Amino acid sequence: MSTTEILDALKNDIMNLDFDLIVQDAKRAIDAGIDPLRAITDGMAVGMQIVGEKFESGEYFLSELIVAGAVMKEGLEVINPHLTDERSQHRGKVVIATVEGDHHDIGKNIVTTLLIARGFEVIDLGTDVPTETIVDAVIKNTPNVIGLSALLTVTMPKMRDVIEALTNAGTRDKVKVIVGGTPVTSAFAKDIGADHRAADAVEGVKKCVEWMTQTSGE
Numbered sequence: 001m002s003t004t005e006i007l008d009a010l011k012n013d014i015m016n017l018d019f020d021l022i023v024q025d026a027k028r029a030i031d032a033g034i035d036p037l038r039a040i041t042d043g044m045a046v047g048m049q050i051v052g053e054k055f056e057s058g059e060y061f062l063s064e065l066i067v068a069g070a071v072m073k074e075g076l077e078v079i080n081p082h083l084t085d086e087r088s089q090h091r092g093k094v095v096i097a098t099v100e101g102d103h104h105d106i107g108k109n110i111v112t113t114l115l116i117a118r119g120f121e122v123i124d125l126g127t128d129v130p131t132e133t134i135v136d137a138v139i140k141n142t143p144n145v146i147g148l149s150a151l152l153t154v155t156m157p158k159m160r161d162v163i164e165a166l167t168n169a170g171t172r173d174k175v176k177v178i179v180g181g182t183p184v185t186s187a188f189a190k191d192i193g194a195d196h197r198a199a200d201a202v203e204g205v206k207k208c209v210e211w212m213t214q215t216s217g218e
């Protein structure tokens with residue numbers, strides 16, 4: 001199979017909710033020497049995106065959505081151990097969370113995987129994380145970057161709360177804040193005082209690497 005065919009198969013396995021084939025095709029991608037990052041971003045994540053669209057159009061139900069997330073996790077388990085090349089670099093530390101009231105974590109988990117792959121230490125606080133928990137984690141871990149995810153318009157204001165709480169705690173100027181999730185726009189990010197809004201995981205991780213390069217003066 002060619003690279004394109006394998007990436008296509010990974011995408012289809014997510015769309016077809018196939019637990020067996022995703023493991024087989026993820027192994028096939030590794031054996032074929034496909035960049036593990038590409039297997040995630042150009043294969044599985046594309047499938048997840050399409051599943052999301054099918055849900056929105058009413059073709060898929062909630063149960064199928066949840067199963068697709070579980071299939072993606074199976075695939076990531078095969079791929080993740082191969083994301084080792086840059087892990088030893090200790091590029092920087094990131095605290096990441098989905099804000100309070102929001103349980104969406106598929107996108108956040110992709111960002112986490114890619115950050116680890118690029119040599120970041122990631123403290124993943126999970127989903128539905130209260131503002132105080134995020135601020136406490138920042139004070140305790142002194143990260144270089146905080147990543148916040150929100151998929152619901154009603155939870156987006158929590159991002160502003162986090163930034164305000166960081167300011168009140170006197171830690172805002174010590175970290176970069178990157179925000180993401182489909183409803184989050186660059187204008188909103190600017191308005192709440194975030195440093196960057198990422199359109200997707202690849203672009204977000206690129207920005208984090210850029211910040212670290214600037215800090216270390218490489």
Ligand code: B12
Nearest residue numbers: 052103104105106107147149152153180181198200201204
């Ligand atoms: C999967 C899903 C769910 C799953 C979540 C499973 C899970 N473990 O995450 C379940 C079924 C649980 C769910 C529940 C709900 N959902 Co929902 N869900 C979706 C769906 C279909 C896909 C989201 C997804 O995973 N996309 C794939 C990932 C890979 O993309 P992503 O999340 O956007 O992330 C990428 C980028 O945005 C970015 N990114 C994201 N976060 C971050 C953070 C940082 C730091 C960076 C750098 C980048 C970054 O990088 C990621 C990878 O490239 C969307 C519709 C859609 N098409 O987006 C609705 C959607 C988000 N859900 C919606 C709603 C309303 C709900 C519910 C209220 C119930 C309902 N009616 O369905 C509940 C809310 C529960 C809660 N309190 O959170 C609405 C939100 C509307 C709105 N604007 O407010 C949407 C848009 C569907 C719709 N059109 O109605 N949902």
